[in-house]
Amino acid sequence: MATTWHKSTCPFCGLGCGLQVEVDHGRIVKVRGMKGHPVNNGDICNLPANYPPIFYHKDRLKHPMIRKDGVLVPVSWEEAISNVASGFKKIIEEHGPGAVAFYGGAINLTEEYYLMNKLMKAAIGTNNVECSTRICMASTAVGFVSTFGADAPPTSYADIEDADLFLIAGSNMAVSTPVMFRRVVAAAKRNNARVIVVDPRRTKTAEIADIHLQIKPGTDIALNNSIMHTLFKEGFVNDERVAHYASGLNDIKELIEEYPPSRGAQITGCSEIQIIEAAREIGKTKAMVTFWLQGYNHSTQAVFKNNSLHNLWLLTENFAHPGTGPISITGECNAMGNRWVGALSHLLPGMRMVTNSQHRQEIADFWGIPADNIQATPGHSVLDIIKGLHSGKVHALWVTTTNPAVSLPNTSWVKEGLSKAELLVVQDIYPTETTLLGNVILPAAQWCEKTGTFISAERRIELVEKLIDPPGEAKPDYEIIWLIARAMGFKKEFPYLSSEEIFNEYKKITQGRICDMNGVTYDRLRGKIGPQLPCPDPDHPGTPHLFRDFDFPRPDGRAALLARDYTEPAEITDKEYPFILITGRLSGHFNTRSRTGRSPVLNSHAPNGYVEIHPEDSARLDISEGNLVNITSRRGRVYLPAHLTNRILSGTIFIPWHYGPTLGIGEEESANLVTNDVYDIHSKQPEYKFCAVNVKKASNQ
Numbered sequence: 001m002a003t004t005w006h007k008s009t010c011p012f013c014g015l016g017c018g019l020q021v022e023v024d025h026g027r028i029v030k031v032r033g034m035k036g037h038p039v040n041n042g043d044i045c046n047l048p049a050n051y052p053p054i055f056y057h058k059d060r061l062k063h064p065m066i067r068k069d070g071v072l073v074p075v076s077w078e079e080a081i082s083n084v085a086s087g088f089k090k091i092i093e094e095h096g097p098g099a100v101a102f103y104g105g106a107i108n109l110t111e112e113y114y115l116m117n118k119l120m121k122a123a124i125g126t127n128n129v130e131c132s133t134r135i136c137m138a139s140t141a142v143g144f145v146s147t148f149g150a151d152a153p154p155t156s157y158a159d160i161e162d163a164d165l166f167l168i169a170g171s172n173m174a175v176s177t178p179v180m181f182r183r184v185v186a187a188a189k190r191n192n193a194r195v196i197v198v199d200p201r202r203t204k205t206a207e208i209a210d211i212h213l214q215i216k217p218g219t220d221i222a223l224n225n226s227i228m229h230t231l232f233k234e235g236f237v238n239d240e241r242v243a244h245y246a247s248g249l250n251d252i253k254e255l256i257e258e259y260p261p262s263r264g265a266q267i268t269g270c271s272e273i274q275i276i277e278a279a280r281e282i283g284k285t286k287a288m289v290t291f292w293l294q295g296y297n298h299s300t301q302a303v304f305k306n307n308s309l310h311n312l313w314l315l316t317e318n319f320a321h322p323g324t325g326p327i328s329i330t331g332e333c334n335a336m337g338n339r340w341v342g343a344l345s346h347l348l349p350g351m352r353m354v355t356n357s358q359h360r361q362e363i364a365d366f367w368g369i370p371a372d373n374i375q376a377t378p379g380h381s382v383l384d385i386i387k388g389l390h391s392g393k394v395h396a397l398w399v400t401t402t403n404p405a406v407s408l409p410n411t412s413w414v415k416e417g418l419s420k421a422e423l424l425v426v427q428d429i430y431p432t433e434t435t436l437l438g439n440v441i442l443p444a445a446q447w448c449e450k451t452g453t454f455i456s457a458e459r460r461i462e463l464v465e466k467l468i469d470p471p472g473e474a475k476p477d478y479e480i481i482w483l484i485a486r487a488m489g490f491k492k493e494f495p496y497l498s499s500e501e502i503f504n505e506y507k508k509i510t511q512g513r514i515c516d517m518n519g520v521t522y523d524r525l526r527g528k529i530g531p532q533l534p535c536p537d538p539d540h541p542g543t544p545h546l547f548r549d550f551d552f553p554r555p556d557g558r559a560a561l562l563a564r565d566y567t568e569p570a571e572i573t574d575k576e577y578p579f580i581l582i583t584g585r586l587s588g589h590f591n592t593r594s595r596t597g598r599s600p601v602l603n604s605h606a607p608n609g610y611v612e613i614h615p616e617d618s619a620r621l622d623i624s625e626g627n628l629v630n631i632t633s634r635r636g637r638v639y640l641p642a643h644l645t646n647r648i649l650s651g652t653i654f655i656p657w658h659y660g661p662t663l664g665i666g667e668e669e670s671a672n673l674v675t676n677d678v679y680d681i682h683s684k685q686p687e688y689k690f691c692a693v694n695v696k697k698a699s700n701q
């Protein structure tokens, strides 16, 4: 039998590259970029290109397991499901619905989070539903809502080809979204466009910059305010035209008086001239695209950073014509779909909020339940779930598709919290640092082993189809969810036999909203390129841009210029902890490595962690290349070999955060052992990119 090729969509970052997957005798043998796909036109990065071994590694979880006398033993699905269902029911009876919580990943299908919401927020009656998008995109989402009224990225990647200036702030897109980076590099060359990069490290992305603003970590708002100061003082802002579509001009004018470039320079460490030059580029441009990600979002100032970046394109009229607007780089493949289906504890399906009584009524009517069944207050955010496990407020946690024992900040505290759970259910495809702590382990089917939808950062909906059978007894997450729901007594509410039935139910409540997908069916998506939402009816071609008529969904129809003051990060350096720690990503690994650590090619790029130290600092501390170094914070210790580089600023160190101990790595290589479990109060997103640490050469060298 000849091999067959099938269309799919990438299961790593949120760019949404179209892929072709080759199947040979029921096995996946090759993955390549899809030619003609509007996102990547045949291009692909190293992550999906090296996926095949990730399906077949010997470690795959194949059978449900229950911990008995401290040891995980294989059990039947019937036993596992009934154990979970009765465990949840008992805890709910004893402590109320608020004592259970769900935390999943943004790799989950939209359909899976729809079911989870229905089970937790309607059937059980708790809003404790969280998603890794909380620690990834929550600040982007709140930034969009506050600046222009909806969590909806308004721009298309196609704008890249028309831009004459790229402002890349707080993203190392050369590593994190390489296909997008290559589009930017090609467009910059063709259009003779300028590139400004804002990053405290001289990254691979910063190498292409005409202006690299190597700011001190955490100082973006001061920089943006000083850029705005120059834009006003040098006459780049047309008050009348801007006021037509944006409110808040006077507040901004007042704010920027406090931020002459001299003050911006003093706070950021960049020169005044460089700040003014960057402002002039932004003022002069006719077509600027802005990009940002975790250098912004992983901060206690995250939402305000987002607002201050949006101020720049609003003030310079870089919106609603080709080559302009904010392009929201997105972490995981279905972060957008999951935000829209309500995967966070303050949301309801179809871009609705739990605090809005009309929204609660609409969803309750749709589900045929009294509106009072849906709690009117947000559930716990993920860090508050961990706090709840510590304090005894939360007794049971169901984790799928995420590995919090490595990815949440302050690992020891997180693991201690997880260990306190009376019932910890973990659903993954591989053993992880989190499954090690679980009472019940459920083996999941992964990408290409189940069918459902992803929505990308340009709102493009795509079908990812089942092409092969999952190994052993592994099941799709949606099936596991409906089996547990039925076993809890919700048979009538969870009658589904396929993910398509779930999709067809969910899409009805997107009607008339920005996420409207009533024109989409699995048939329309199968083997084809999906449309950008909204797509309200079958003949609709999809919507490349939003708010093109400056029709922002805010009370006065205008976007909001928001005056945001610079404040310091939560934990600043002192004598005891004199260094700033930044954490971030490498090209060979994805997040906690559960998948990429099992691809020999990818793992060989960076099999171990390390710490980057500036040569001036290492000289002072008598540290040479390769020396083992102790990095301590108020929360813990990491022990890593030193890599000396002048790509970072003196006084800062950088650790790639991917490493946890399950794949044969030492216990003390996880950056999150030292990071700070504090979050932005507006988005509840942790400050992974800034904490105070001490650095010392390990004593035995």
Ligand SMILES: Nc1nc2c(c(=O)[nH]1)N[C@H]1C(S)=C(S)[C@@H](COP(=O)(O)OP(=O)(O)OC[C@H]3O[C@@H](n4cnc5c(=O)[nH]c(N)nc54)[C@H](O)[C@@H]3O)O[C@H]1N2
Pocket (backbone or CB within 6 Å): 012, 013, 014, 136, 169, 170, 171, 172, 173, 175, 176, 177, 198, 199, 200, 201, 203, 216, 217, 218, 219, 220, 292, 293, 294, 295, 296, 330, 331, 332, 582, 583, 584, 585, 586, 587, 588, 589, 590, 591, 689
């Ligand atoms: N290869 C690979 N690709 C990935 C991932 C992966 O793990 N590996 N993960 C995916 C996911 S989930 C995400 S969210 C994205 C993340 O993608 P990115 O946000 O691009 O990646 P990071 O390396 O986390 O952080 C980006 C940059 O922020 C800088 N930074 C730190 N502090 C500050 C600051 O205060 N201000 C500014 N302006 N910059 C700062 C860091 O130096 C770093 O270079 O990548 C996605 N793509």
Ligand SMILES: Nc1nc2c(c(=O)[nH]1)N[C@H]1C(S)=C(S)[C@@H](COP(=O)(O)OP(=O)(O)OC[C@H]3O[C@@H](n4cnc5c(=O)[nH]c(N)nc54)[C@H](O)[C@@H]3O)O[C@H]1N2
Pocket (backbone or CB within 6 Å): 105, 106, 107, 108, 132, 133, 135, 136, 294, 298, 331, 332, 400, 401, 402, 403, 404, 406, 407, 408, 409, 427, 428, 429, 430, 432, 444, 445, 446, 447, 477, 583, 584, 585, 590, 591, 592, 593, 594, 595, 657, 671, 672, 675, 688
């Ligand atoms: N210090 C520091 N910490 C960080 C960050 C940082 O920059 N610095 N970045 C943060 C960010 S942006 C993010 S997004 C998070 C990511 O943190 P996590 O969500 O914990 O990271 P992943 O490794 O992507 O976890 C996904 C898990 O799902 C499993 N999996 C894959 N497919 C399936 C499936 O279909 N079903 C099931 N059930 N399981 C599946 C994988 O094996 C893996 O264990 O980490 C955050 N943590």
Ligand code: SF4
Pocket (backbone or CB within 6 Å): 010, 011, 012, 013, 014, 015, 016, 017, 040, 043, 044, 045, 046, 047, 048, 176, 177, 178, 179, 180
């Ligand atoms: S850039 Fe992102 S979506 Fe594209 S192939 Fe790489 S990981 Fe996948």
Ligand SMILES: [Mo]
Pocket (backbone or CB within 6 Å): 135, 136, 137, 331, 332
């Ligand atoms: Mo992320």
